[in-house]
Amino acid sequence: MMHFLRLIRYKNLLMIIATQFIIRYALFEPLLRHKYSAVGIGLELQLPFLQFVFLVLATVLICASGYIINDYFDVNADMINKPDKVVIGKHISRRVAIALHWVFNIVGIILGGIVSYSIGYINFTAIFVLIITLLWLYSTTFSKQPFVGNIVVALLVAMVPIIVAIYELIPLDAIYHRVLSSMYLSFERMLFWSLGYAFFAFLLSLLREMIKDVEDLLGDKAYGRNTIPISLGIPVAKVIISAVYVISVGALIIVYFVYLRGWYSGLYIFSAIVLPLLVSGILFIRAQSSREYGIVSTMLKIIMIMGMLYIPFFNFFLL
Numbered sequence: 001m002m003h004f005l006r007l008i009r010y011k012n013l014l015m016i017i018a019t020q021f022i023i024r025y026a027l028f029e030p031l032l033r034h035k036y037s038a039v040g041i042g043l044e045l046q047l048p049f050l051q052f053v054f055l056v057l058a059t060v061l062i063c064a065s066g067y068i069i070n071d072y073f074d075v076n077a078d079m080i081n082k083p084d085k086v087v088i089g090k091h092i093s094r095r096v097a098i099a100l101h102w103v104f105n106i107v108g109i110i111l112g113g114i115v116s117y118s119i120g121y122i123n124f125t126a127i128f129v130l131i132i133t134l135l136w137l138y139s140t141t142f143s144k145q146p147f148v149g150n151i152v153v154a155l156l157v158a159m160v161p162i163i164v165a166i167y168e169l170i171p172l173d174a175i176y177h178r179v180l181s182s183m184y185l186s187f188e189r190m191l192f193w194s195l196g197y198a199f200f201a202f203l204l205s206l207l208r209e210m211i212k213d214v215e216d217l218l219g220d221k222a223y224g225r226n227t228i229p230i231s232l233g234i235p236v237a238k239v240i241i242s243a244v245y246v247i248s249v250g251a252l253i254i255v256y257f258v259y260l261r262g263w264y265s266g267l268y269i270f271s272a273i274v275l276p277l278l279v280s281g282i283l284f285i286r287a288q289s290s291r292e293y294g295i296v297s298t299m300l301k302i303i304m305i306m307g308m309l310y311i312p313f314f315n316f317f318l319l
Helices: 002-007 010-035 049-081 094-118 122-140 148-182 188-215 217-222 228-232 234-260 263-286 290-308 310-317
Strands: none
Touching: 002 049, 010 049, 010 148, 010 188, 010 290, 010 310, 049 094, 049 122, 049 148, 094 122, 122 148, 148 188, 188 217, 188 228, 188 234, 188 290, 217 228, 228 234, 234 263, 263 290, 263 310, 290 310
């Protein structure tokens, strides 16, 4: 069982589940309860809880299938980069792995189709088919190309909060649009915060993916990949990654001073996100070994968790 859990990256899947529940219950629900209280009626989330669970399961299953197929095609490179963490071929056969991949995809599409049908947009099932296609293309093609693979993974991570926004806001707008438009209100603020979280998820994921390429340089080179550090060299890769660090920190500072401000919010953002981000950037610039790059990658994952936890602990700053 532990090998199976490692194969599907259960820790990452738990983060996905937590993110989607936080977006719904710590962002959308409080905004409906407080921001729109002036409407004079009780605004409530319209997607039934069971449908929301189906949505989360569809997301998690498809992501799990993506991890499986990525390991399936990466097994040779992983034998060089991280031989002690290889699961496929050592603990789980390739045939079982590919079967799990397809089962997870099929169930994910079915669940996604059920939720899409429930909100009156069965064609939205194509979102899940598109994600599966991108994950397959990433594993077979994009991961071997500089920039493209990194951007695709970062976009897919950014889709986690956006999927919740799509399936929650459409039913809300269908029910309350006439009432809200008569009072010159809309659900734009909910969409704004969803896109904001998606944007920072994109930036931090892009950083992690590019740093992992530097960390996995030897195995990727032996396997014939053409990642950024292989095609441009580590010094140029460090310059590019440092630029993304600067953009990420700059964007966080702008968001705080333009949209948030409160000192509680500032204390959290600067101490739990900005400062660790700066420290990880310095460590990355100084890093020389695969182990040191791995430490930076782990730090970025922790920073992403801290960013996710901003909502439940400080959602009153978003109201």
